[in-house]
Amino acid sequence: MASPAEPIVRLEGVRHVYGPHGGKGVEALRGVSLAFYAGEHVAIIGPNGSGKSTLAKHLNALLLPTEGDVWVKGWNTRDPRHWRDVRSTVGMVFQNPDAQLVATVVEEDVAFGPENLGVPRDELRARVDWALDVVDMQAYRFRPPHLLSGGQKQRVAIAGVIAMRPQVLVLDEATAMLDPLGRRDVLRTVEHLNREAGMTIVAITHFMEEAALADRVVVMHAGQVVLDGPPREVFRQRERLQAWGLDVPHVTELAARLHALDPAFPPDVLSIEELVETACQVWAGQEKAL
Amino acid sequence: MDEFELLRYVTVGQYIPTGSLIHRLDPRFKLAAFAVLVGAVTFTGSYLGNAVLLVLIVGLVFLSRVPLRYVLSGLRPALPVLLLLAALQILLYTPDFTRGTNCTTLFQFWIIHSTTCGVKLAIVSAARFVELLMLTSLLTLTTTTTELTHGIERLFAPLQQRFNFPAHELALIVTITLRFVPTFAEELERIVKAQVSRGADLGQRGRLRFIQQTRALLPMLVPLFLGALRRAEELILAMEARCYMGGKGRTRLIELHSTRQDVVALFVAVLAAATVLLVPWPW
């Protein structure tokens, strides 16, 4: 339907005001224009209340813009006739693993979305099997959700969304309530979906290490997009980010401090491996550099 | 505090898998047979009719291979109320229970009027209570919650088409309730612990302690309700995000199969009910 250069999701001058229309409400989005392309892995960061969740809910017609338009594969989200298409194209995983599982058995929860789409029963089975395989939860298919760990619940939630075969997966702080192990498993699953299945990922997060793994980082502040680019370019702007109350990844912070001591050291390092490698290159033969 | 730890293990309908014939029945037929038997119990006023039903139900329990004590486990907490009820029925004469039968007065004093009819009423209603309890226990012990909700939905589906009866919605409500009972139990446990750690006292002794306990629970129920409302809102969003737009056009993962056994089971239930209700039992 869309040519390769066409974005899957496009926002044009989106404003969103909560509360009384016309009267004074909370203006959560103040003119956001963005495009997400097939296969991208985008991280959205921003301080609390900057409008990230509001933005996310616009991507699949859970909220409609007060002004401006959102297009998903050419469908305007204002048109109720296309909500089913829009929502099966853009799947969404929320923060609280306990508030998004509806069934009393894992496999039936995974089937909930495709059931709503009216997928015939044989294919339904196949989709549930596939989705549970992808998130590595086959062994738990007959368990009740309340007996799973947070990370497992979140993986079931992801399975429930990908069973609808969406092209875009939006994760609104999906790892925020998880312990480190649960978070690692969920991130691994998301990476896999992006790499192997070519799924477009839009991940809202407060963890800068997570954002550093994306292809592109969008920074929100007070309802606007203030930075948008590859993680290296975004995290190079340490002072600006800190002024908005945001951190940079710990490694980047370390690299920036090293840069202050030794201008030869680049300030925009994103991973520990890279830090080690850079250190070896820059300080080769200088045993007493520090 | 141990009493609150227990909350987490609350389960509604404790399924005991034995793989028996009763377990394998199609939930639609099982529910229908259940309804028929409940009807029979409700409208049987004779000793013999109740005896037949009791024998039948005990037979079903044996067929299900669920230990009898599980089926009767709900009886003990209900015993005080049951005894009180029986006492009242025996002591206070109710003329409209057995119309046409002759009641002999056993003794009479002030407002107390004890008759043979009162005694019969007490025995019959106790028997009915036990029968109903066994029937419901048997149903929940041999049917998983999913079977139950799917059974309800499909059983009432024709009514939905004809009269707009909300069968799908009903099943969904039951499912979501069953899904969230353990979650809320967990949440309540957390709230109670937080309150107790800040000095709330729940362990009072004394005869009227239940009043104090109830009052002490109030500050815990308020956050529980607020939490439930917030969660409900989140759940609605999550369901909408997964394309939920009502029951129309939905397909189902779970398929229900009915076999000859199911038809036979329902037939037996109807036959039993008819026998009990239509035969003019001598007493």
Ligand SMILES: Nc1ncnc2c1ncn2[C@@H]1O[C@H](COP(=O)(O)OP(=O)(O)OP(=O)(O)O)[C@@H](O)[C@H]1O
């Ligand atoms: N349902 C609502 N009704 C009214 N105002 C709301 C509602 N939801 C959000 N807001 C307001 O809109 C603004 C943006 O909220 P939003 O939830 O999008 O921020 P966020 O970036 O996701 O924050 P967080 O990091 O805390 O999740 C905030 O000022 C918030 O108070």
Ligand SMILES: [Mg+2]
């Ligand atoms: Mg948010």
